[in-house]
Amino acid sequence: MWVPFKQHLLNEIQKFGQRLDDIERKLKQIMATLNDVQAAVTAEDTVVDSAIALLQGLAAQIAALAPNPAAIDALAADVTAKTQQLADAVAANTTPTAGTGP
Secondary structure, three states: OHHHHHHHHHHHHHHHHHHHEEEEEEEHHHHHHHHHHOOOOOOOOOOOOHHHHHHHHHHHHHOOOOOOHHHHHHHHHHHHHHHHHHHHHHOOOOOOOOOOOO
């Protein structure tokens, strides 16, 4: 009478252990995904911070300009080039979503 009960109990303990193993595997997957998201956010923050620094630098250059058409033209060309670089970088690192585009 005790032998079948012990066997049943051991089987249930093994099932419980397997369930715990499954939970542990799933938690590791979740943590790996979370780490990927954190890395992506950090990279995005770096890009955003760089764009802010660029814009602040351009604003300082504009504020420092005396009425000098050549300096203004050079700054305008620089702004245009940097704007295109930023637009290209954003486009290259943006995944299209369904329903967007022409």
